[in-house]
Amino acid sequence: MPVDFGSVGPEIVLAGTGMLLILLSAFVAKERQRPLAYVGILGILVALALSWADSGATGTALAGMVRLDPISTFFRVTFLAAALVVALTGLDFVQSRGVSVGEFYALLLLATTGAILMALAWDIVMLYIGLELLSVLSYVLAGFFREDPKSNEAGIKYFLNGALASAVLLFGLSMVYGLTGTTSIPGIAAGLGRAVQGPMAPVALLALGFILGALAFKVAAVPFHLWAPDTYEGAPTPFAGFLAAVSEGAGMAAIIRIVFTGMAPLSSSFGVWIAVLAALTMTVGNVTALWQTNFKRLMAYSSVAQVGYILVGLAVVTREGISSVLFYLFAYLFMTLGVFAVIAALSVQGQGEDIADYAGLGQRNPWMAGLLTLFMASLVGIPTTAGFMAKLGLISASVSGGYTWLALFLAVNSAISVGYYWNVVRNMWLRPSPEGAVPARRATSAAAGLGLAVAAVGVLVIGLLPNTFYVFAHWASFIPGH
């Protein structure tokens, strides 16, 4: 049987570039590795072009291990776009810390490959391989600054929590295999359809609990979010952005694949479970964020809250819900990566990461302060930004899906979130600079400038011309079994 490698072209390019970078960084001195980052960025661009050219493809490939359909194309494009923004905006930061740029980009590209494989998976073995590729490399990336005790701590905490979640997920998957006798996702859907009629129905629910719990861990949903603040605060800033935009998206993709498609016969149960998870996650995330003093930690709780919003769209288990989730994920990547890009760019210039350090930024560096204000406005959901249209989509999907109480939760939570975002914005524009604040240095490198521009343009274009993106998300939201 010939293996159709062409259908996973973007992943092969990405993984190949990643491995090439590992090889090259062994031969290039650390101080001269900046060009290696450009090789990585080129690899991402080629993969992006290939997935765009391949976007019409449907069907299974690699002996039924992966499935190409609109939703997998959507996640490919989303993760590659996020990796591109991370790669552009993280370059100065990684280089300024005196570590191997080539290795960082190699790990970044391979982790992105893992995330895409999770979204393409049509078999639980492939889902697991993709998840582990993403996770294991993420542990290394979180602890990448070996000389920095905070980064070490982020690495060990992410590793211990993540490995535990993987084991729980696997136990659930092994039960599913026992119930259905197959590892292929459509086979599991058919087998579970029979199993829920018989005496094994409680076992199926138990397996669903293990799988959903473990994936909730991966996306940092409450009560499984405790690793997130420590990991975000200690990890290299560009990687914290990657965690928020790509890892969480990959977790959502896995939920759509294994829970929505594979466990579709149990859909009457998991809708309610996800709804409870969503309500808990956004409330705890937003309320805890109000007390944070470290900006990266604040963004960790903010991303927990955003996961809660995204879960609202999944809870309704309708096509409209999934479409709103996809729209949100796409819009979210630009806003959250924008914030982390600003944090990274300022910390290259020597500014601290506490919210207090941002006082007076409006006078010192109006461009950065302006961009940060735009991204935060989008995270709150102010009209004309991407965040507004994305939240509107979630609210309308949850109301028409019969979850009006959840839509109310979302609205109230958005109001709470204004508190901590406004705190940062007020600090920047209305407070004087602290003593000894880092003086203005407006110039950023071309790469960081380009990355910030992509993020800002993304936020504004999606906010002002949402139709194209609605059509894109709706096209992608078709999933088998619904």
Added chain:
Amino acid sequence: MTGVPLVDFLVVAGLLFAIGLWTALRRTNAIMILMGIELMLNAVNLNLVAFSRYMPGDAMRGMVFALFVLTVAAAEAAVGLAIIILVVRRRGVVDVNKVNLLRG
């Protein structure tokens, strides 16, 4: 192979998983937590292989899945131990409760 019914394997696997989970959640020594996680993965493999043996039809999938789990678990343990060694060298402790620069 006769005599040992499937349910016996599942009971052992369930016990292993519970012991592993208990270890991972209760211990504060990073190495012990890692060992607990490895026990949980062994429970998974036992499950997969046992189901595979008793499954009519497409039986090899579980065994192959178990091989993948073994391989990936080895990679994961290698990365994990490297991170733990890094922390121990820097701080001199393996106790995760004493690794607490980040809080709030």
